[in-house]
Amino acid sequence: MSKLISDKYKAWQAECEERFLQLKKNEEELNRIFIDIYGLQDELTPDVADKDITVHRVYDTKDDVPDSMKGSNYVRTMRDEIVSLISYAVGCMFGRYSLDVDGLAYAEGEWDAGKYKTYIPDSDNIIPICDDDYFDDDMTDRFVKWVETVYGSDTLEQNLQFIADALGGKGSARETIRKYFISDFYSDHLKTYQKRPIYWLFDSGKKNGFKALIYMHRYQPDLLARMRTDYVHEQQERYRTQLSILEENVQSAEPSERVKLNKQISKLRDQALEIQKFEEKIHHLADQMISIDLDDGVKVNYAKFQDVLQKIK
Template sequence: MATLIRDKYEAHKAEVNARFDQLRANEEELNRIFAKIYDMEGEVPIEVEDKYVSVARIFDTAEDVPESFKGNRYVRTKRDEIISLISYAVGCMFGRYSLDVEGLVLADAGDTVEDYLAKMPDPTHVTFMPDADNVLPITDDEYFKDDIVARLVDFVRTVYGAETLNDNLAFIADALSPAAKAAPLEVIRAYFLKEFYADHCSTYKKRPIYWLLDAGKKNSFKALFYMHRYRPDLMACIRTDYVHPQQERLRGRIADAEEELIHCEPRRKAALNKKLKQLRDQETELIAYEEKIHRFADQMIAIDLDDGVKTNYATFQDVLAKVK
């Protein structure tokens, strides 16, 4: 049955905010009881300030948060809730979570899709399959079949239904960037390219479990992989199955742009030259990145999860995004 994320959000917000109001009422009632017991009625405050209630309260936007809540670290917005939904969706894409069972699914070193299937109630009917090779590319357009935006669309369709897909994608995009004029998928792609990893690192206190391969500021290539599913041949897989095809794609787009530039009308030349420069910059960036990935691919490095995120992440720091 098709479902609107908007309706789910409103129901969740009402439940969370009712819990906030109830907790504050309970704390104020306790204050009255203790004030009476110790004969201090009228001498101690009974009301509990909003900023001291230690449970979540959701507002639609940051601008809606009253001054009385400033300083309350439990305040959340619609954007925070959508970011949490996206994070959960990415977890399902990697098999950390599942729509079919509760709790963590793949969370041991070297876990595979086969391990995921073994934990399903019915391995022949899985609601949403995790990514097969543990690599989710994030590029400025949909170049790969397991493109992270395409997989998010699949997730939203699977969970909430095909009939409401466009409405739900629009709701997600509006929550991420209310002022954006771009189409929903463009807004969502921009979020993955520019903001997702910072949010992920913040959630996990600078100890990310999804690691971001990042070629650089030109966005020639980015991809996520799940550290618990890392395997020694992963970098070789990334190099041959993702980086090399992306290089070939960029060369083709450059050739097409150069050919078009020869025959285009004068008014198109400025835009084409700008696009051509962007593509050439991406090509240069990706050539340098391929050399870095190549070195790691040849080494076939194994990691020990017991060493911790910080130590293991440092091993691959030349090809991973900086954790800020």
């Protein structure tokens, strides 16, 4: 069996096409039967427009979508399918899904570690999203390990490249995937869940000084305190160390290199300032040990942390 995601995608695309054509055939046959029964041959045709068939049809790009499918709510692209794969992977990281269990593995209640054998979820329900390798268990690294676990190490680089090509963007496969998590993952998640996210993005602001994702259904009142101590403070220390190194290097750098280093220094200073303000906000909330009630719904619970969560637009 192939371990290439590209092959899995092609097989899924073919399965969707077969399902689409079969449903269209069935609907048109039913139309013929009813037209014959009621003698409506002069008034109706059995034909059903492609865009009115209510199962998904998958195209490589938006440019490949034919006019006959324009306006359909069931058109998907390769990017859509890869975004769904990434969403499932994130679900595995938080334990919502398991590679060993069909359907939902955890959506509240008592945690059953026995459901997770092949891939172990994150233990503290906090996964940082970084624009560099600041943590060895950040979202990008965890995703790479998930792909390797599911599809094997032999095909890892090919699979990462296929994912990156589907997402679009410049740079290496890992850089493209990292940029996706930083810039686009949450907007895709909000779209999928109709602005009622189950994963919440704690976000310091536009400079990307600090971002971390949690799973709403695993939230505990001490989560913010742990996030502040184990991740925010850790990130602040990394910024201080990085700035110290760069400021020392810039003194002896060649003019062309100095421009590059000064740009990095400026970026890090902005991020350090942003995360400092974020730390003050999260400190205030952490001291309150806020509880949530899942029965209140996403909107009510999300509002309790609106100062430190990415805004839902």
